[in-house]
Amino acid sequence: MTLSLRSFMRHEAVLGILLVLVLFVLAQQSDKFFTTANILNQGRLMTEIGLIALPMTFVIITGGIDLSVGSILGLCAILLGVFWQNLGLPLPAAMALAVCVGALAGLVNGLIITRFKVPPLIATLATLALYRGLAEGISQARSVRGYPEWFFVLGQGEVLGVPTQLWILIVFAIGAAAILGLTTFGRATYAVGANETAARFSGINVDRTKLLIYTASGLVSGIAAVIFVSRVSTTRSDMGTGVELDVITAVVLGGTSIFGGRGTIIGTVIGLILVQALKNGLALSGVKGDGTIVVIGVVLIFAILASNLFSRNGDG
Amino acid sequence: MSFETATVRRSASTGFAARTFATYGQEFIILACIVVLFVAVGLIAPRFISPTNLTTIFVGNAYIAVAAIGMSMVIISGHIDVSVGSLIGVLATISGTLAVSGYPVWFAWLAPVIVGMVVTSFIGVLVAYVRIPSIVVTLGMLSILKGGLISVTGGAWITNLPPDYLIAQFRLFGIPSPVWFMIFLTAVAAMFMRYTAFGRSIYAIGGNGEAARVAGIPVERTTVTIFAIHGLFAGIAAVLFATQLQVIQSTVPPNLELTVITASVVGGVSILGGTGTVVGSTLAAILFAAIGSSLIFLNVSAYWLRAVQGLLILATVLADMARRHRIG
Numbered sequence: 001m002t003l004s005l006r007s008f009m010r011h012e013a014v015l016g017i018l019l020v021l022v023l024f025v026l027a028q029q030s031d032k033f034f035t036t037a038n039i040l041n042q043g044r045l046m047t048e049i050g051l052i053a054l055p056m057t058f059v060i061i062t063g064g065i066d067l068s069v070g071s072i073l074g075l076c077a078i079l080l081g082v083f084w085q086n087l088g089l090p091l092p093a094a095m096a097l098a099v100c101v102g103a104l105a106g107l108v109n110g111l112i113i114t115r116f117k118v119p120p121l122i123a124t125l126a127t128l129a130l131y132r133g134l135a136e137g138i139s140q141a142r143s144v145r146g147y148p149e150w151f152f153v154l155g156q157g158e159v160l161g162v163p164t165q166l167w168i169l170i171v172f173a174i175g176a177a178a179i180l181g182l183t184t185f186g187r188a189t190y191a192v193g194a195n196e197t198a199a200r201f202s203g204i205n206v207d208r209t210k211l212l213i214y215t216a217s218g219l220v221s222g223i224a225a226v227i228f229v230s231r232v233s234t235t236r237s238d239m240g241t242g243v244e245l246d247v248i249t250a251v252v253l254g255g256t257s258i259f260g261g262r263g264t265i266i267g268t269v270i271g272l273i274l275v276q277a278l279k280n281g282l283a284l285s286g287v288k289g290d291g292t293i294v295v296i297g298v299v300l301i302f303a304i305l306a307s308n309l310f311s312r313n314g315d316g
Numbered sequence: 317m318s319f320e321t322a323t324v325r326r327s328a329s330t331g332f333a334a335r336t337f338a339t340y341g342q343e344f345i346i347l348a349c350i351v352v353l354f355v356a357v358g359l360i361a362p363r364f365i366s367p368t369n370l371t372t373i374f375v376g377n378a379y380i381a382v383a384a385i386g387m388s389m390v391i392i393s394g395h396i397d398v399s400v401g402s403l404i405g406v407l408a409t410i411s412g413t414l415a416v417s418g419y420p421v422w423f424a425w426l427a428p429v430i431v432g433m434v435v436t437s438f439i440g441v442l443v444a445y446v447r448i449p450s451i452v453v454t455l456g457m458l459s460i461l462k463g464g465l466i467s468v469t470g471g472a473w474i475t476n477l478p479p480d481y482l483i484a485q486f487r488l489f490g491i492p493s494p495v496w497f498m499i500f501l502t503a504v505a506a507m508f509m510r511y512t513a514f515g516r517s518i519y520a521i522g523g524n525g526e527a528a529r530v531a532g533i534p535v536e537r538t539t540v541t542i543f544a545i546h547g548l549f550a551g552i553a554a555v556l557f558a559t560q561l562q563v564i565q566s567t568v569p570p571n572l573e574l575t576v577i578t579a580s581v582v583g584g585v586s587i588l589g590g591t592g593t594v595v596g597s598t599l600a601a602i603l604f605a606a607i608g609s610s611l612i613f614l615n616v617s618a619y620w621l622r623a624v625q626g627l628l629i630l631a632t633v634l635a636d637m638a639r640r641h642r643i644g
Contacts, residue, residue, distance in 0.1 A: 065451075118634065121451075122581055125574065125581075125629070127626065127630070128574070128626070129574065129622055129626030130622075132626070133620065133621065133622030133625065133626045134623050134626075136619045136621075137620040139619070237619075248455060249459075252452055252455075258449045290465075293462060293463030295463075297460035298460060300459070301448065301453060301456040304452050305446060
């Protein structure tokens with residue numbers, strides 16, 4: 001156990017150095033990069049991905065994956081608009097209901113995975129299509145606009161000079177780190193990913209653990225959807241397309257093993273900041289949006305490559 | 317696990333019919349679905365089974381079936397490639413650009429196939445020798461290919477393609493060439509996987525990599541070769557995709573990787589590796605295309621297409637898992 005602890009601390013150290021290096025280089029490229037306004041704005045932009053990356057860390061630690069998060073985001077966003085505008089519910093109720101639908105979608109993923117023993121990759125690949133399909137079918141490509149002014153506080157407002165949603169992300173990140181690092185549930189999560197059979201024999205309720213984690217993944221995707229709608233002031237069915245890739249990149253970059261059993265929230269947060277800093281820094285130094293995707297892909301492969309080499313040379 | 321149950325199942329059933337069904341159960345189910353769909357929708361809307369519509373369905377989707385052949389091999393060997401959609405987009409653009417730049421037509425057809433094999437071999441090396449999980453490598457590759465393509469081309473349209481380049485619009489005995497490609501490549505790949513030692517080793521690696529190694533299969537080299545073959549099929553798929561219309565948009569076709577993976581999985585390729593056939597994946601690709609087209613004829617809004625597809629994948633996977641559990 002200490003051995004694996006050391007090896008993932010090593011990955012985080014590598015990542016931390018990489019982050020400092022990237023920040024340093026990017027700061028040289030543009031004097032706008034290290035301004036408070038820019039940094040806070042980047043925090044605003046990365047909140048949705050960051051929120052979803054937290055439960056995704058749990059999911060991947062158990063050895064699973066959740067590809068449907070982007071579609072759940074889209075579905076919840078659409079339903080928020082439908083509940084509020086078409087069904088005439090009060091907006092707070094519509095928000096709560098949309099988040100509940102997210103949790104339900106996550107629960108369905110969990111049930112398919114635990115009850116029917118469908119591999120998570122396939123189960124969530126199927127629900128990725130299903131949930132996005134429901135979003136498209138329900139919306140019929142109509143967008144919902146005209147939300148009341150107070151609603152935008154969530155995605156466009158500030159509290160104590162910091163974007164509202166960044167506070168939410170910070171609270172959630174601390175909560176997730178505490179659950180993963182300090183509670184029996186967190187230890188059960190690692191145990192399930194490290195060796196599911198052994199976990200079962202040690203009396204851990206594996207299915208319940210997984211069910212809770214996938215439900216949380218859906219729930220948080222629902223919350224991210226509400227924040228997303230508030231940030232961009234409109235609802236469309238293609239919202240959150242491809243989010244799953246950004247999320248998984250941040251988590252895997254953060255040192256969580258795709259095979260399960262290994263990973264930390266702090267690693268995910270570093271991975272998240274690294275991805276966002278790269279996107280922003282490159283954009284400021286004149287690289288077009290699509291060029292930055294290339295860099296992120298390269299960084300993802302090299303980060304895993306480096307951590308593989310280090311862990312092999314070290315612990316053998 | 318699944319590999320073992322499959323073997324047990326096969327030796328347990330003695331009759332020829334039972335044995336055939338045990339081996340090709342999923343393929344028969346999909347074939348039955350296709351027949352039922354064509355008959356049912358054909359009765360409601362006769363124009364659905366008109367030659368024009370059938371041509372549209374097959375020509376427009378054959379490239380997905382071709383790409384799914386290579387994907388099936390990758391998945392059977394226990395890996396995955398989520399970058400195949402971006403790869404096909406890049407290869408189609410390369411092919412089209414060469415064709416309009418005055419290179420000979422055969423070169424515009426051959427180049428994407430070779431580039432495809434180089435890219436996927438590189439993925440294979442990272443997976444087999446450097447031991448990075450295939451989902452991570454191909455996730456990274458997806459970003460690289462997609463971002464690279466759009467930054468270079470800006471998503472521009474490639475027009476003025478020379479007529480003799482448009483291979484997907486050729487016909488042989490009145491049947492469009494993509495259909496020939498689909499049938500021929502599926503047949504060759506199916507025989508290759510069933511009757512050659514290399515084909516069997518794909519199943520062996522996916523069923524149990526360590527056992528395969530002990531049995532003397534060079535696992536790393538075989539894995540790289542499997543990815544290279546996958547690139548070959550992606551290259552052919554890209555040419556069929558590029559030549560089906562008079563123009564090519566140099567972007568990544570949305571959700572193509574999911575459609576290809578879905579065709580493989582619904583066709584009976586176990587995501588756990590070790591089982592499945594390319595006949596199944598081709599049939600599943602046809603079924604998907606037919607469902608998409610039938611929605612239009614049944615006056616269902618096209619916006620529901622994805623939901624129907626999702627339900628179908630889910631139903632197939634659940635049925636497959638239920639069948640496995642009953643036997644195992």
